[in-house]
Amino acid sequence: MRIGIPKETFRGEKRIALAPAGVHTLVKAGHSVFIEAGAGKESHFTDEGFQKLGANIVYNAEEVYQRAEMIVKIAPLSESEVDLLQEDQIVFSFLHLAVGKKNIIEKLLKKKVTAIAYELIEKDEHLPILQSMSEIAGQLAIQVGERFLGSDVPNSRGVLMGGITGVSPAAVVILGAGVVGFTAARAAFARGAHVIVLDKDLRRLRRIGNEISKNITTVAANPYTLARGAKFADLLIGAVQMKAEKAPHLITEEMVKTMKKGAVIVDVSIDQGGCIETSRPTSVSDPVYVQHDVIHYCVPNMPALVSRTASYGLTNASMEYILEIAEHGLSNALLGDAGLAKGVCTYNGFCSNENIAEAFNIEYRRLHIFSTN
Numbered sequence: 001m002r003i004g005i006p007k008e009t010f011r012g013e014k015r016i017a018l019a020p021a022g023v024h025t026l027v028k029a030g031h032s033v034f035i036e037a038g039a040g041k042e043s044h045f046t047d048e049g050f051q052k053l054g055a056n057i058v059y060n061a062e063e064v065y066q067r068a069e070m071i072v073k074i075a076p077l078s079e080s081e082v083d084l085l086q087e088d089q090i091v092f093s094f095l096h097l098a099v100g101k102k103n104i105i106e107k108l109l110k111k112k113v114t115a116i117a118y119e120l121i122e123k124d125e126h127l128p129i130l131q132s133m134s135e136i137a138g139q140l141a142i143q144v145g146e147r148f149l150g151s152d153v154p155n156s157r158g159v160l161m162g163g164i165t166g167v168s169p170a171a172v173v174i175l176g177a178g179v180v181g182f183t184a185a186r187a188a189f190a191r192g193a194h195v196i197v198l199d200k201d202l203r204r205l206r207r208i209g210n211e212i213s214k215n216i217t218t219v220a221a222n223p224y225t226l227a228r229g230a231k232f233a234d235l236l237i238g239a240v241q242m243k244a245e246k247a248p249h250l251i252t253e254e255m256v257k258t259m260k261k262g263a264v265i266v267d268v269s270i271d272q273g274g275c276i277e278t279s280r281p282t283s284v285s286d287p288v289y290v291q292h293d294v295i296h297y298c299v300p301n302m303p304a305l306v307s308r309t310a311s312y313g314l315t316n317a318s319m320e321y322i323l324e325i326a327e328h329g330l331s332n333a334l335l336g337d338a339g340l341a342k343g344v345c346t347y348n349g350f351c352s353n354e355n356i357a358e359a360f361n362i363e364y365r366r367l368h369i370f371s372t373n
Contacts, residue, residue, distance in 0.1 A: 001326040002032045004068025006061045007039040010075035012284030012299070014042030014307035015314065017072040017093070020053055022315040022322070027054035031326045036064050043307040065089075072322060074314065075301060076100060076271075077115075082107045090114045090330055092322065094133075097345055098359045099246050099273045105346065105360060112349045114330060118314075120243060120353070121321065121343035130241075131179050132317040136303040136310055138183025138239070141266045142191065144302075145172070145235040148264045148288060148295050155290050157262035159234050162192025169193050173229040175221070175250055175275060176239035177204035180268050184237050186212050198229055221250070230255040238267040238275040245355050246273040253277045253292075261293040271300040334369045341367055 003026060005017050016039050018026075023033050033055040037047055047057045058064055065071060065084040073081075073093040082104050085091060088111075095117040097105050108115050118129040142161075149170060151158035163169030172188040174181045177199035185208055188195045198221040199205050205218035219225050230236060230251050236259070240247045247269040256265070256278045267279040274280070278291050282298045284305065289296050303310035321340050325333040334341045344352050350365040351357040357364030 002034065002067055002069045003322070003326065004064040004071045005033065005035045005039055006064045006071065006073055006081070007036040008073065008075050009061075009078060009081065010301060012304055013075050013301055014284075014304045015074050015301075015311045016040040016043050016045060016307075017074050017311075017314065017318075018322075019043075019311045019315040020045060020049060021312075022319050023050055023055050024053045025319060025323065026326060029323065029327065032056065034058050034064050034067050036061055040311075043311045045308075045311070070322075070325060072318075077104055077108075079104060079107075085111055085113050088112050088114075090116065090325065092116045092118070092318070092325075094118045094130075094271075095345060096271055097353075097356050099271075102360045102362075105351065105356065105362070108346045109349055109351065109362075113346060114344060114348075115346040116321075116340070116343045117345050118318065118343065120345070122339040127241075129314070129317040129321075132313040133303045133310065134179035134241075135183050136306060136313065137268050138180040139187050140302045140305055141180070141184045141237045141239070141268055142172070142187040142193075142235075144287070144297055144305075145237065145264050145266050146170075146191070148297060149234060149262075153295070155262055155293065155295060156264070157234055157260065161188070170234040171196065171232050172235045172237065173233035174198070174237045174239055175226070175229075176241065176269075177201065177208055177218075178239060178241050180239035180241070181237070182208060182212075184239060184268075185216055188235075189213055189216055193235075196229060196232070198225060226250055227255050227258070231258045231260075234260065234263055236263065236265045236276075238265070238269045238279070240269045240272075240275040242272055243355070245359070247275040249275060249277040251276040256294055257292045259292070259294050262295065264295045264297065266297045268302065270298040274298060331369050334367070341369070 070090040149159045172193040174197045196217040198219045269275040279298045352367040
């Protein structure tokens with residue numbers, strides 16, 4: 001199979017979809033890999049290094065899209081990238097179509113593109129590819145939160161995460177106890193913060209206590225406890241994950257108005273629209289804004305801050321699926337792996353994800369695949 005890796009165009013995106021080990025695996029298996037020149041530069045992977053592994057370096061995105069049967073990328077598709085897709089092509093990426101523009105999904109359907117979303121692929125009741133990035137985002141949420149609590153940042157509270165003898169630590173309130181929330185809680189607790197985690201799922205909260213520490217406060221999430229948590233927080237982290245849906249606004253604007261002056265919000269859910277009403281997407285180069293005296297950090301591609309680590313992690317998690325499709329063909333790969341099939345959003349001109357179809361009021365058709373053997 002011919003696999004194409006274009007340079008990412010999303011603002012501040014520095015990752016590449018496949019690290020050298022992934023490219024080497026595909027080439028050794030007899031597949032052709034086309035990489036846009038400079039695609040790995042921001043992760044410190046050189047064109048020459050990829051060429052030594054057998055990849056073909058091409059000098060514009062158009063050629064990558066024209067030569068490849070499957071496009072492997074990272075950021076959700078932009079309108080210009082959708083225009084480059086070819087009829088019946090496969091695209092494998094984070095898609096977040098439910099919070100995208102309707103014309104993007106309409107173009108995918110018109111071109112009969114098979115769009116597979118990393119964030120929807122399942123394995124053993126987990127989301128293996130998304131999890132790799134969520135582990136990074138959880139740690140980064142604490143790092144960036146700690147940075148913007150410091151007095152060198154305008155409007156900040158000037159609070160030390162771990163406190164000192166006689167002075168209380170920062171109050172870190174985390175909404176959601178999934179992978180992002182769990183990882184953030186572990187990182188914040190290790191720094192000595194006062195950590196509070198809210199979730200509706202008591203099993204997830206129990207895991208926080210059992211696997212990190214009983215000294216982390218766990219709270220059943222409801223409007224009353226969410227309002228109290230927002231008011232108490234020095235650092236509020238939104239870590240809500242919804243499958244193929246927009247994130248709900250758990251923290252309203254009125255709750256934000258009650259927060260401490262100079263408190264920090266890190267809304268990791270912003271790639272799904274954000275779980276805080278006052279959140280709006282920012283960028284790696286311009287990451288924060290202040291509203292109601294609260295610092296908002298809402299970067300949708302946070303793992304790009306550690307692009308090399310993230311590129312390796314993404315390759316480790318996605319490689320088995322890319323190779324499965326390349327080796328056995330799309331139809332056989334989907335038939336043989338129900339978890340991979342759950343990632344398919346569009347197929348043969350129809351929307352195959354019910355939540356996305358409902359969000360845009362377009363026709364939904366259940367995925368029907370036939371073996372090519």
